[in-house]
Amino acid sequence: MSEAFIAISKDFEMFGSVEREGEIIFDRVGEFDEISEGRSRYAPKEFLMQRNENVLLLKQQEKKAVFGVMSCDLKGFYLMDKQVLGKDPFYTERRKNTLFANFVCNEPCEGGFCTSFGGPVLEEYDVQALRSGEKYHLLVSEKYDKYFRNYEREDGAFFSKFKLEFGSKMEALQVDGVENRITWNSGLWKEFASRCISCGACNFSCPTCYCFDLYDDGDERKREWDSCILSGFTSSSAGNNRKDLDERLRQRFYHKFVYFKKSKDEYLCTGCNRCVEDCPVGIDIKEVINHNYSGE
Ligand code: SF4
Ligand code: SF4
Known part of the structure; x- marks a missing residue:
């Protein structure tokens, strides 16, 4: 992924999940190798909705790429989009200018119950990366495809199969109804x-x-x-x-x-x-x- 990271960094400010004092947080990153995999201490929603901001002034948003968002947090953006995208100009502007490169969880995490809500993959989001040893299986949206032309990419069927296998490892709660x-x-x-x-x-x-x-x-x-x-x-x-x-x-x-x-x-x-x-x-x-x- 280093090559794509470098190509993306020419157009975006780069952020990623990094380990600081034993916790995973999001911070600026200069190289792909700085990124740590794992769920961050805080959800990364601040990239789209800041804790505190002046809503009388909509500044031009810089383009940001965020590496290492885990699937449950990416799903958080997917859900917030349904309520906020297109209605809140701050959120909408940031969403348009933010690339999320998501690490798909290989194994269920401790305590998580994401399969109760459909599991870890959302095909329509920017970049999905599933690690297998040193290699990443990639699913890339059309918008960001140009950064991944030198990489082999998977199709939705690969991830659907993976999702089924993942689901068999985590018992889902009876949420329906x-x-x-x-x-x-x-x-x-x-x-x-x-x-x-x-x-x-x-x-x-x-x-x-x-x-x-x-x-x-x-x-x-x-x-x-x-x-x-x-x-x-x-x-x-x-x-x-x-x-x-x-x-x-x-x-x-x-x-x-x-x-x-x-x-x-x-x-x-x-x-x-x-x-x-x-x-x-x-x-x-x-x-x-x-x-x-x-x-x-
Ligand atoms: S439910 Fe727990 S975390 Fe939420 S406000 Fe009450 S004490 Fe705090
Ligand atoms: S488990 Fe559900 S309600 Fe609780 S923090 Fe995560 S997304 Fe929010």
């Missing part, structure tokens, strides 16, 4: 609320959460990542329609498994497991899928 099983008055929301400390980590670490707050700061209007678990999330001059924590937790899971499914025909989760790992009190989204609602 959760939007009809889940119940508004379930005791699960109060049980979660008895433990949750409203830190918002589950939203901030999620590759699919895109909600934000807007506020004025001098002559700037700032947009900042927000969390539906925080008490001010739905506060307005008319009051707050989700005053209680159990209502806000229910909102989080209804958005992921009911509202998004009904409006976009997708669940708003990639099975990356970050929210489970980051939650200080052990609230596990898998319980929402597995819970026996009819037994309450």
Whole structure:
């Protein structure tokens, strides 16, 4: 991949997943060999949606290439595209100018449950690379094909076969139909609320959460990542329609498994497991899928 990396670096600012102090994060990279494979500590959504920015000024976006995005995080962009692409000029401009070179996972990772949401490959995205020893099996979109002309490329059938094999190694949860099983008055929301400390980590670490707050700061209007678990999330001059924590937790899971499914025909989760790992009190989204609602 070094040759393609060098060719791409002539047209793009280069970023990649690198190991820093024992954690994988995204940073600038100068060579392909600097890139480490593995799920990053934080989802790479900041490449398209910044934590905090002035929305009164849409700057020209530099072209960025990001190597080493894992499949579950790429799926996060695929899901966010459905909600945001074409509507949010900041996200749309960055998406147009960002090349994602994705490492397809060879083996299931610890804790991940991506096969519950369709598994690790999305053919329509920019560059897919599946490592096999020193070699990469590549699937490249037309837009970026010119950088890979000297490489042998696979077709969608190769990756479909791989996806089936991968799926046989990771047990999928029974997600289908959760939007009809889940119940508004379930005791699960109060049980979660008895433990949750409203830190918002589950939203901030999620590759699919895109909600934000807007506020004025001098002559700037700032947009900042927000969390539906925080008490001010739905506060307005008319009051707050989700005053209680159990209502806000229910909102989080209804958005992921009911509202998004009904409006976009997708669940708003990639099975990356970050929210489970980051939650200080052990609230596990898998319980929402597995819970026996009819037994309450
Ligand atoms: S597992 Fe949690 S952090 Fe990962 S995509 Fe699903 S909701 Fe978001
Ligand atoms: S990470 Fe856990 S404790 Fe923090 S807001 Fe989310 S559910 Fe609550």
